[in-house]
Amino acid sequence: MKNKKILLAVCGSVSFYKAYEIISLLKSEGADVRVMLSDGALRFANLISFEALVQNRVLSSISEDWQSGLNHINYSKNDLIIIAPASANTINKIAHGVADNVFLQTILASTCPKLIAPAANNNMLENFTTKNSLEILSKNGYDICEPVSKILACGDLGKGALADPQIIVEMAKRTLNQDNFYKGKKVVVTGGATTEKIDDVRGITNFSSGKMAKALADAFYYAGAELTFISSNEFSAPYPIIKFSSSEELLNAINSQNLSQNDLLVMCAAVSDYKPKTKFNGKMKKSQNELNLELVLNTDILKSLNLNCKKIGFKMEMDRALAKQNAINMLNSKNLNAVCLNVLDEKIKFGSDQTKIDFITPNGEFDTGFDTKPNIAQKITELAKQI
Structure with missing residues (x-):
């Protein structure tokens, strides 16, 4: 991952705070990390906290600036995009080519490998629309980091929690370094x-x-x-x-x-x-001085x-x-x-x-x-x- 340019795209989710750990792990591997926040993510976090971690400007609908290069074309050029946490709404929009904001426009414009880590209520992820969307993404080159089962923030028990940040970073290494010789082997x-x-x-x-x-x-x-x-x-x-x-x-x-x-x-x-x-x-009993x-x-x-x-x-x-x-x-x-x-x-x-x-x-x-x-x-x- 050393010197690899990685864009972390953060959606609106109560697990947004795990993005900070993902950034820390990526930087410890020597990656050059940039961040993009969806409008949903802006409801949970601000730009300053992420900019302090990555030391790059954060792209969002409120920070987009074409004159300074803070735009969807510039931020689409990476070695890898990690979408984590990925909301059900964003998953469905990406799969069907919807690009009605700068976040989705950036992903649509990118040609690099992508890793998506869903996080949402389990019923939203298991809905036929979302399942079909994930299948579309998988068939078209996206790597999917499966969510985990636990009691979710809403109180429901189900498979909808964001995967552990360490697992996401391990999968990111795989996405970056895949060798065609080993695919399917x-x-x-x-x-x-x-x-x-x-x-x-x-x-x-x-x-x-x-x-x-x-x-x-x-x-x-x-x-x-x-x-x-x-x-x-x-x-x-x-x-x-x-x-x-x-x-x-x-x-x-x-x-x-x-x-x-x-x-x-x-x-x-x-x-x-x-x-x-x-x-x-x-258990053998200690009954003699020697044992053969x-x-x-x-x-x-x-x-x-x-x-x-x-x-x-x-x-x-x-x-x-x-x-x-x-x-x-x-x-x-x-x-x-x-x-x-x-x-x-x-x-x-x-x-x-x-x-x-x-x-x-x-x-x-x-x-x-x-x-x-x-x-x-x-x-x-x-x-x-x-x-």
Whole structure:
């Protein structure tokens, strides 16, 4: 989003105040933000509060000024327009080409991508007219950020509240960065550590933070993929997340996905190599000085998949001398399209925010260099297009 010109178009809604948080989040991403207020929004807020935040003049029916460039033609030229909150009235007018004020004229004149986040009484949004309008907008390139269900300002319970500002901004990143290669393509990313139960309160696990997997899930989502994240860690995200704990739960979750040969599985989860041979029921009692725990080799998930899709595996090593050959062996023995090799050292550790990946395929390898996990995840989305 850095240096991207984004227009936030705010409609009249009691959730108008969330626009301030959207602005703050966009600016924290480095975006150049401008604001446009509808006549309805002017009933809730004034120009000064928004101008203080964005440090640009705000376009509205009372501030329009052609001599200074504050007009619908100038403000229609952006990298992205976010309409949030979007009222039912505005949704219906945009869908049918009505442009009876400067707010609607600006949207009609714009050719950039658009994201619309509805907020209204649930009956107004579920009315056949509004539903048809949203369908028209979706078919013509608008991305729709679905409202959420809660008790609304009017006291009704229904799906009409504005989506969380963080989710709106995450969707805005996707709208800005979509890659035609990933449109319509399903991508499943797995992440986090498995936990193999010893008893009902103890388990064998590892120190994986799931940060790299989350960065990958974000990167493929921003690229436009139909993303599903299978994770043992809790995250907030605009895409579906399936939780797992054990390796068996992880395997079942992966095999439940309907993937074709052109879709992609990114296996970033850290699966325990061993698991207890037997599980104690309840909680083990501390009754002796020593306890012998018998372990058996765990299920090899990559070899147990029922999916006919492209697969990227992750390999973590600590011995640099053997790491690359072990990764190549994994590539061949598990019939993978690529392996992401990660060698732990004094800089690359569990839970760190930076790492380095060797992306290894049957045709060669690419060194991402030492970088942040989000940046490396973005590089992997580009490399994955070649497998």
